Amino acid sequence: MGSLEVLHLSHNGISNMANLQLSRLTNLKALFLQGNEISQVEGLEGLQQLRELVLDRNRIKALADNSFIAQTVLLELHIAENRIRELNHLQPLTELRKLFLGMNKLQDITELDKLEVLPSLTELSVVGNPVAKSSLHRPPMVLRLSRLQVLDGVMVTLEERTRAELLSADPLACSQCPGASLPTTDINLPELLPLVPRSTPLRGMTISGALQNFIHGHDVLPSNVDESHHTYKHKKHKQGSAVRSGPADMTFRPVRRPGNNPPTTGLLHDGTNRVIVTHPSQEQESRFPNGGKPPPM
Known part of the structure; x- marks a missing residue:
């Protein structure tokens, strides 16, 4: 044993x-x-x-x-x-x-x-x-x-x-950490204003020139857009994909901000993308007296 x-x-x-x-x-x-x-x-x-x-x-x-x-x-x-x-x-x-x-x-x-x-x-x-x-x-x-x-x-x-x-x-x-990832196809920001449905579309406008480059050349909001009041959603485009041209519908809605000259925000619909475009800020409006309108007679 x-x-x-x-x-x-x-x-x-x-x-x-x-x-x-x-x-x-x-x-x-x-x-x-x-x-x-x-x-x-x-x-x-x-x-x-x-x-x-x-x-x-x-x-x-x-x-x-x-x-x-x-x-x-x-x-x-x-x-x-x-x-x-x-x-x-x-x-x-x-x-x-x-x-x-x-x-x-x-x-x-x-x-x-x-x-x-x-x-x-x-x-x-x-x-x-x-x-x-x-x-x-x-x-x-x-x-x-x-x-x-x-x-x-x-x-x-x-x-x-x-x-x-x-x-x-x-x-x-x-x-x-390795393996950690964040979603990139849908960004929701807090305290968002609801988007206005297309009630009064403006027709006869086309996407061309610098606006096309803006849509397909940027994946982030412009620096003059207040992120606390907008939702930005996009879908990634394949490299070299053709730019959709033709008529586009735009619906404009004023967004109130502090100050005397609030900017105007346009929502552009082209069928597949949703892009927030902000029109002239206070600094830009100062170059155009009366917001670009002709002086009163």
Whole structure:
């Protein structure tokens, strides 16, 4: 028995590990005890060569200070489907690579912080615990466990690690994380004035010259347009697409602003685009006395 390296004792109704006298198996490397009635992890002091320990589906509620006192070379610990609420006394497991804690009673994320004592951990599973319901545990775990590669069966990517680092440094910086994107096809600004339906269209006007260049050469509002009073929507055009020409309908509506000479806003409809055009500002109107009207006789 002293040369035994693998021992399977699953589903045998075992309730006390100390009664097994496992310390005599000094060369044991893998021990399978799943599906029993074990409530306390003990009796492993002599298993200094143990590499894999499976304790799934037992009745373990807590880990004692001597539970893993001699398991300095343990690589895998399976302890899922138990009743564990706290993660204490894991310090001896300095070489542990894989830890499976699914379907336990872990509720507080501070319990997961205790896993920092496992510097070699590369795979962790806490699926089925209350703490993992909203996945808010992922960024802290990715940040704290620098060698973690798999969390809850999902690979930890460089993008996710970078996002976790940025979120830790500055929560607002997460909008600049790789993969973050903002919609570009529909921009809605707050406190918008409702657009007026085309009640009195003006016909006989064509899109030509500088107005065509304005429509197809700009993707942002002109500097003299007050963004707080307008909605700008556009659809991207393919490079080199032909400019639609012909009659266009325009509906004008005054927009009140502070000052004596409020500008006039025109809404141009060409079938596929909606463009806000603002006509002369106060600075431009100063060049034309009386708004460009002939002086009174």
